[in-house]
Amino acid sequence: xNGKLEIRDLHVSVEDKPVLKGVDLTVxxxxxxxxxxxxxxxxxxxAYALMGHPRYTITQGEVVFNxxxxxxxxxxERSRAGLFLAFQYPVAIPGVSVANFLRTAINAHRRALDPExxxxxxxxxxxxxxxxxxxxxxxxEFAGRYLNDGFSGGEKKRAEILQLATLEPTVAILDETDSGxxxxxxxxxxxxxxxxxxxxxxxxxxxxYQRILNYIKPEFVHIMLNGRIVESGGSxxxxxxxxxxxxxxxxxxxxxxxxx
Amino acid sequence: MTKSSVKxxxxxxxxxxxxxxxxxxxxxxxxxxxxxxxxxxxxxxxLSAWQAHSQLPMPSMQDEAWRRSxxxxxxxxxxxxxxxxxxxxxxxLLAPLGGEDxxxxxxxRPGLPSQSTGGTELSEHGVVFCDxxxxxxxxxxxxxxxxxxVVRESEAKFAALAAGLMQEGALIYVPxxxxxxxxxxxxxxxxxxxxxxxxxxxxIVDQNAELTLVHETGSPLQPQGExxxxxMVELHVGEGAKLSFVELQHWGEHVWNFTHERARLExxxxxxxxxxxxxxxxTKTYADLDLDGEGAEGRMAAFxxxxxxxxxxxxxxxxxxxxxxxxxxxxxxALRNRxxxxxxxxxxxxxxAQQADGYQMNRNLILSxxxxxxxxxxxxxxxxxxRCTHGATVGRLEDxxxxxxxxxxxxxxxxxxxxxxxxFTPILERIPLEDLRVRTKAMLHRKxxxxxxxx
Numbered sequence: 001x002n003g004k005l006e007i008r009d010l011h012v013s014v015e016d017k018p019v020l021k022g023v024d025l026t027v028x029x030x031x032x033x034x035x036x037x038x039x040x041x042x043x044x045x046x047a048y049a050l051m052g053h054p055r056y057t058i059t060q061g062e063v064v065f066n067x068x069x070x071x072x073x074x075x076x077e078r079s080r081a082g083l084f085l086a087f088q089y090p091v092a093i094p095g096v097s098v099a100n101f102l103r104t105a106i107n108a109h110r111r112a113l114d115p116e117x118x119x120x121x122x123x124x125x126x127x128x129x130x131x132x133x134x135x136x137x138x139x140x141e142f143a144g145r146y147l148n149d150g151f152s153g154g155e156k157k158r159a160e161i162l163q164l165a166t167l168e169p170t171v172a173i174l175d176e177t178d179s180g181x182x183x184x185x186x187x188x189x190x191x192x193x194x195x196x197x198x199x200x201x202x203x204x205x206x207x208x209y210q211r212i213l214n215y216i217k218p219e220f221v222h223i224m225l226n227g228r229i230v231e232s233g234g235s236x237x238x239x240x241x242x243x244x245x246x247x248x249x250x251x252x253x254x255x256x257x258x259x260x
Numbered sequence: 261m262t263k264s265s266v267k268x269x270x271x272x273x274x275x276x277x278x279x280x281x282x283x284x285x286x287x288x289x290x291x292x293x294x295x296x297x298x299x300x301x302x303x304x305x306x307l308s309a310w311q312a313h314s315q316l317p318m319p320s321m322q323d324e325a326w327r328r329s330x331x332x333x334x335x336x337x338x339x340x341x342x343x344x345x346x347x348x349x350x351x352x353l354l355a356p357l358g359g360e361d362x363x364x365x366x367x368x369r370p371g372l373p374s375q376s377t378g379g380t381e382l383s384e385h386g387v388v389f390c391d392x393x394x395x396x397x398x399x400x401x402x403x404x405x406x407x408x409x410v411v412r413e414s415e416a417k418f419a420a421l422a423a424g425l426m427q428e429g430a431l432i433y434v435p436x437x438x439x440x441x442x443x444x445x446x447x448x449x450x451x452x453x454x455x456x457x458x459x460x461x462x463x464i465v466d467q468n469a470e471l472t473l474v475h476e477t478g479s480p481l482q483p484q485g486e487x488x489x490x491x492m493v494e495l496h497v498g499e500g501a502k503l504s505f506v507e508l509q510h511w512g513e514h515v516w517n518f519t520h521e522r523a524r525l526e527x528x529x530x531x532x533x534x535x536x537x538x539x540x541x542x543t544k545t546y547a548d549l550d551l552d553g554e555g556a557e558g559r560m561a562a563f564x565x566x567x568x569x570x571x572x573x574x575x576x577x578x579x580x581x582x583x584x585x586x587x588x589x590x591x592x593x594a595l596r597n598r599x600x601x602x603x604x605x606x607x608x609x610x611x612x613a614q615q616a617d618g619y620q621m622n623r624n625l626i627l628s629x630x631x632x633x634x635x636x637x638x639x640x641x642x643x644x645x646x647r648c649t650h651g652a653t654v655g656r657l658e659d660x661x662x663x664x665x666x667x668x669x670x671x672x673x674x675x676x677x678x679x680x681x682x683x684f685t686p687i688l689e690r691i692p693l694e695d696l697r698v699r700t701k702a703m704l705h706r707k708x709x710x711x712x713x714x715x
Contacts, residue, residue: 051667052666052667053663054659054663074666074672075663075666075667076666076667076669076670076671076672076675078667079666079667079668079669080669084667085667087664087667090664091660091661091663091664092661093661093664093665093678093679093682094682094683094685095681095682095683095684095685095686096678096679096681096682096685100678101665101668101678104670104674104678105668105669105670108668108669108670108671108674109669112669146682146685163668167668167669
């Protein structure tokens with residue numbers, strides 16, 4: 001378990017249309033990466049493809065996670081291998097409480113390690129859940145609500161981070177976690193991410209705006225354009241984007257754009 | 261094609277158009293009544309019910325209510341009137357309803373002695389909770405007053421069958437103002453094949469009284485043979501009274517199950533009626549709500565889960581007979597393999613029943629290509645100032661939620677199972693007591709586990 005996610009020359013099509021056209025990116029535990037870029041350049045496609053969504057077809061390249069081929073695994077196996085995706089649009093599961101769902105997910109993870117595992121004891125689960133909810137400043141009654149059912153935008157994103165905190169992955173992809181959040185919600189969610197960040201967690205933040213990066217400081221910033229990472233740098237790259245927008249990137253990599 | 265084969269085909273078709281009549285006679289009815297020690301007036305009631313049964317035609321797919329439910333293979337002509345076999349109860353049924361003080365339990369084994377627990381505290385409050393023999397012996401006045409007053413004995417073929425040939429029954433009476441906190445529990449347990457088992461349940465909750473009743477019907481799965489069950493359920497909820505009625509049906513899949521059930525509510529009465537149905541080979545249940553007093557409110561909810569070749573048909577009526585009455589129905593089903601469900605529901609608003617508020621919704625989850633759910637909502641509104649809405653859906657588990665759950669480490673089967681659980685949660689939430697919810701959930705889970713293990 002080295003926790004390293006290595007994406008090599010990844011090509012992905014959606015309904016026979018190529019979207020990713022050769023992505024290379026490595027995320028190691030403890031690193032925080034930001035993947036930025038204009039809308040519809042393939043950022044979310046990368047997130048879904050890494051998680052194994054059936055609509056995204058890998059046409060070329062490889063992804064190695066913990067030294068194993070990630071692409072052989074189904075989404076459940078990817079999760080249990082330590083990969084996590086915080087969805088841009090989390091899906092509602094009516095009738096299933098946050099607590100019931102989290103317990104089921106924890107048990108799925110533990111059973112993968114020990115097929116005889118009987119399930120997390122109630123006191124242990126309660127303690128764990130309270131601790132994680134405190135981390136995210138969530139009221140405990142939140143655990144009794146149905147997962148994402150009737151949640152506000154902020155509640156959905158917080159619920160995603162609660163899942164991240166509970167499942168303790170080695171690499172977490174946050175897909176537009178900042179979208180649809182007001183400034184207070186953004187702060188709380190970001191603080192939650194910072195609270196779970198650490199030497200054992202690699203983070204890949206996918207975002208259109210620089211805003212969230214005021215709260216979560218990436219060491220590495222990548223810019224995606226037309227299905228490829230065209231620029232990589234340090235946090236100053238994000239600041240440059242904020243100051244100048246994406247125009248200079250388009251200009252510099254016009255060839256890539258005109259291919260589209 | 262030769263002439264004789266044409267003829268044979270014709271004869272076969274003709275034979276199978278309707279199910280055969282039951283082989284019983286007036287003498288069987290008299291003998292049964294005598295054996296149960298019934299007084300003459302009860303015997304007369306039985307005989308007239310049997311006569312009605314004999315005169316009513318066997319339902320067939322020509323009848324609107326039976327168009328989607330085929331009973332041509334009903335083994336009616338091969339049945340005997342025989343007692344339930346003496347097989348011990350499924351321990352799941354005997355699991356406590358919760359708390360230590362279940363108000364009382366009555367296990368009815370038609371043709372065999374019934375078993376009861378609890379009840380001393382009940383009689384102190386004047387509550388009647390007894391089997392048929394006791395009702396006949398000790399509560400004739402209640403029987404005379406209420407028997408057949410909610411479900412008429414002659415109103416349909418199978419109601420008349422139950423009324424004519426019932427072998428066992430339960431009578432429950434809660435006097436005015438008595439509020440029972442602990443639930444009562446009746447179980448009809450009828451193992452065995454080749455027989456007809458018929459029972460009646462009468463519940464009277466008098467003015468301002470309150471009762472929670474769990475009524476279960478069940479048998480083990482018989483490896484061979486078939487059986488028929490006919491039941492009548494009459495619920496009388498008096499003025500200002502409250503009844504929570506949880507009915508759990510877990511017949512073995514050799515049972516053809518026919519029931520006629522109705523609740524009549526007087527003014528400001530309230531019923532919370534929850535069905536759970538997982539058993540039987542075939543079910544045709546009529547469940548009606550007669551809101552017969554101003555301010556009466558009835559809620560009905562059901563879950564049904566079917567697999568294999570099961571066929572469950574629930575026919576509901578929400579009858580708004582007086583002004584300011586409210587009804588709310590939610591039926592939900594999940595179907596696997598080649599199983600089939602029919603829900604046919606009607607909201608009726610009588611002339612002058614203004615300010616009626618009726619709602620019905622049926623949702624079905626199809627889990628296999630060959631399963632099928634028919635959903636037929638209906639409105640018949642004869643008053644002009646009412647609010648009635650209804651809807652029905654038939655769908656499958658969606659891909660996006662499954663993917664979402666899988667990304668959290670759940671195997672596909674676990675993800676699907678969690679979604680099915682969630683689908684039924686709104687029904688379980690209507691069950692009044694936490695302990696009862698747990699019990700009902702356990703029953704639902706046992707069935708879902710079967711579904712999952714069948715693949």
